[in-house]
Amino acid sequence: MNNFRYRPKDNFIQEADWKQLFVLTEHWKSDLLFFADDIKFLHDLIDKYFLWIARKEHIDKVQEIEINLLNVDRQNSLLLKKTNKHLEHLEALIDDPFKYDAYEFRNEHEQLEDDLSDFLKSFRKNRKEVFSITEFIIDKEELVRHLDFSKIKNYA
Numbered sequence: 628m629n630n631f632r633y634r635p636k637d638n639f640i641q642e643a644d645w646k647q648l649f650v651l652t653e654h655w656k657s658d659l660l661f662f663a664d665d666i667k668f669l670h671d672l673i674d675k676y677f678l679w680i681a682r683k684e685h686i687d688k689v690q691e692i693e694i695n696l697l698n699v700d701r702q703n704s705l706l707l708k709k710t711n712k713h714l715e716h717l718e719a720l721i722d723d724p725f726k727y728d729a730y731e732f733r734n735e736h737e738q739l740e741d742d743l744s745d746f747l748k749s750f751r752k753n754r755k756e757v758f759s760i761t762e763f764i765i766d767k768e769e770l771v772r773h774l775d776f777s778k779i780k781n782y783a
Contacts, residue, residue: 670696673760699749703746706739710743
């Protein structure tokens with residue numbers, strides 16, 4: 628849980644006012660949108676290098692990574708929806724502090740933070756795997772000999 632915080636530790640969530648929690652949640656939303664773009668890039672990277680794989684064991688490893696990445700992508704989408712809903716609730720609380728049970732809402736906020744932290748761990752692990760496998764493919768599958776360097780010269 629300690630990897631995703633933009634807030635001081637201790638009882639911040641239980642003591643912060645609604646506007647502070649709103650700002651914190653906006654940061655989370657911004658990060659989730661960034662991660663969505665990064666996940667798209669990782670999918671593109673896998674697709675680009677997947678074509679050059681010759682060995683079945685490498686194909687199997689890439690497929691496993693792609694499945695894990697799809698799960699992270701779904702997790703990101705769900706968290707983005709939850710975060711947007713949470714922001715709506717915060718806006719309602721800012722307008723009418725008695726709209727929701729404050730204690731229950733703050734517990735939900737903590738749970739959302741825990742979910743985001745778990746997501747971040749999965750995201751980082753998958754990102755590392757994607758970069759490792761693409762580096763491996765470049766090194767072991769001799770990708771460079773398959774490239775048409777005449778096209779690259781035309782851009783220089």
